[in-house]
């Protein structure tokens with residue numbers, strides 16, 4: 199679908215509003231399958247409600263088995279993955295792609311469901327396959343319609359994949375590709391941080407902060423993995439070349455630890471959206487102390 203043909207909701211006079219009449223920021227939660235996206239939406243909604251922040255949520259994953267948060271709109275009401283598989287005789291992957299396109303074709307109907315609602319922030323859960331969300335033209339359309347020009351991305355790094363330097367770099371690359379595809383401000387979070395030993399956690403965070411340390415770790419990993427040292431070095435050099443390019447483009451992961459289990463990093467996610475788009479002044483003033491307390 200050509201996004202230039204899309205009639206944007208604000209042009210149609212539709213809009214969601216905040217308590218102060220402005221459009222609330224929208225956070226799309228993205229990451230590889232099982233990275234903890236849906237659990238984060240649940241934890242964020244629970245945590246925010248406790249702080250009396252009015253969080254609206256949407257489920258955009260037609261393949262979700264269970265949803266534990268309380269969505270304003272659930273895409274499964276519009277498209278069921280098993281119906282798509284039956285009707286079009288597709289396997290689960292083909293059905294995901296078609297389902298995403300079917301949903302995007304009805305983006306304005308999705309928007310109708312949330313139009314007129316008021317809330318402080320909208321958090322959107324996305325399908326497991328991040329490449330499906332990032333690479334389909336359909337997703338750009340949804341982001342445009344639902345994001346209303348106030349959207350950002352929370353990209354979740356999988357904690358298990360992040361433990362090796364090459365796994366970590368792969369996720370940095372994936373995050374920057376998603377950022378590049380959707381063109382939205384992106385913050386990177388290290389998901390399920392509670393599962394990592396403190397030393398492992400601080401090593402990963404250091405990789406996120408200091409490319410030189412990551413570079414040394416990559417060389418070490420390549421040398422240890424490969425009997426053929428030239429091959430190992432070539433792989434490390436490829437990764438480092440990519441890193442330098444990202445550094446040059448000022449794309450730094452600046453990884454933020456996050457745990458839905460322990461409600462860690464949720465304030466950082468809120469702060470990120472506020473920093474990018476402003477707004478929520480009353481809430482920030484009223485609850486800054488609590489949020490600050492939560493962060494330490």
Ligand SMILES: Nc1nc2c(ncn2[C@@H]2O[C@H](COP(=O)(O)OP(=O)(O)OP(=O)(O)O)[C@@H](O)[C@H]2O)c(=O)[nH]1
Nearest residue numbers: 230231232233234235236237326390393457458459
């Ligand atoms: N310990 C711990 N486990 C978590 C955390 N967040 C998620 N999990 C677990 O990780 C698994 C996957 O979480 P989901 O929230 O379903 O991940 P998802 O990214 O939505 O997965 P898909 O939608 O299937 O791609 C579940 O078993 C969660 O209980 C966390 O912060 N800490």
Ligand SMILES: [Mg+2]
Nearest residue numbers: 235236259262
């Ligand atoms: Mg999910």
